[in-house]
Amino acid sequence: MKKSSVLITPKKLNLQDCYDFVQAASCGGIALFVGTVRNSTKNKEVSLLDFSAYEPMAIKEMQKIADLALTKFQIHKLAIHHAVGELQIGDIPVIIAVSSAHRNAAFEACQFAIDTLKETVPIWKKEHFEDGEVWVNSHP
Amino acid sequence: MKKSSVLITPKKLNLQDCYDFVQAASCGGIALFVGTVRNSTKNKEVSLLDFSAYEPMAIKEMQKIADLALTKFQIHKLAIHHAVGELQIGDIPVIIAVSSAHRNAAFEACQFAIDTLKETVPIWKKEHFEDGEVWVNSHP
């Protein structure tokens, strides 16, 4: 049985899909994290975000996070889904879902996965403002 | 604007409803916890669970948790929904959803809410097995 679902897609991410993948009769809890596009960053109004990825490598790095989380925490299954392309305010760039028999492991693995994703996975976002655009984290 | 959604219902809980209540343009992350009915407890096979509540008081205690979480953590909105009645394996007794500008506050508030709910809210579950039934936590 596949223990992890790793996905990069230009389509809208689906919370229920992630839930359904991890849900199991042996599990008492599911922790989820949903990233959403905020309307502002450092007090500047964002109009949209554009996500791009080095896809084959990003998939590998996401799979490493999944495999490491499955080793490190007493969890059952996990899903890491990331969107690419143009996202509007309120859209969902990322969903993490983790199921486990006991809830603390699910919470810990979920936080570990999103924290690590933000450090290692080769995905970039460009914020578009009224008056220009900025590659996040890359400011010269 | 209502900052919290507190619900006890005999109907099926809905993940998307909780998500939609907390989601907002000012938020960068939503943490969710979904409790699910496990097929076993202490290695005994569970056939179904029956949840009952002291409803008016349970609603008050859930509201206290919501209000306290909104004070204690830098979060935007939160939902605490609990089901009552007979639940089968895989069914959802509880959903917590929390939105915030930054994800750590959402995770912390979500864990705080479920941990506190399990300590203070007057809701009880009776586990039904092949050979009998047990009120959880109340074993003589």
Place this chain on the structure above:
Amino acid sequence: MKIQLLFFGIATDLVGENSVFIELKSAATISELKKDLLKKYSKLKNIEDFAIAVNEEYGENDLVLQENDVVAIIPPVSGG
């Protein structure tokens, strides 16, 4: 004075009632009520412990009960 008792969870099963009205001496505290209850419903000793809520709020042992209070027997909770 008269108060209403509500039983929940395992307490309902042990006592065989959801709700009863009982007579109590004036100004009884929760800890006095608990002693009375354990005498009247000795099966309640089968619960590890129980809390008392008065008018839908948890009450400490030294809380003084009033006429017409609604007093709930709260066995260890197990929601979530």
Place this chain on the structure above:
Amino acid sequence: MKIQLLFFGIATDLVGENSVFIELKSAATISELKKDLLKKYSKLKNIEDFAIAVNEEYGENDLVLQENDVVAIIPPVSGG
């Protein structure tokens, strides 16, 4: 020897390319490549820092490159 360079994120914008093939001396290390890149594409100095991936895996500075390696310039990531 010939290697392929891939640019992502802000690096694409700075360099104006997604992908180029370049000639490199045999057995060059990643840190040698980085120096070459900063000479050849001086605008890359505008990025705080960048990592290098070789054939879809992060590489340390002392990693020795091989003919036909696919080498990606990875500016600070910002997914999630």
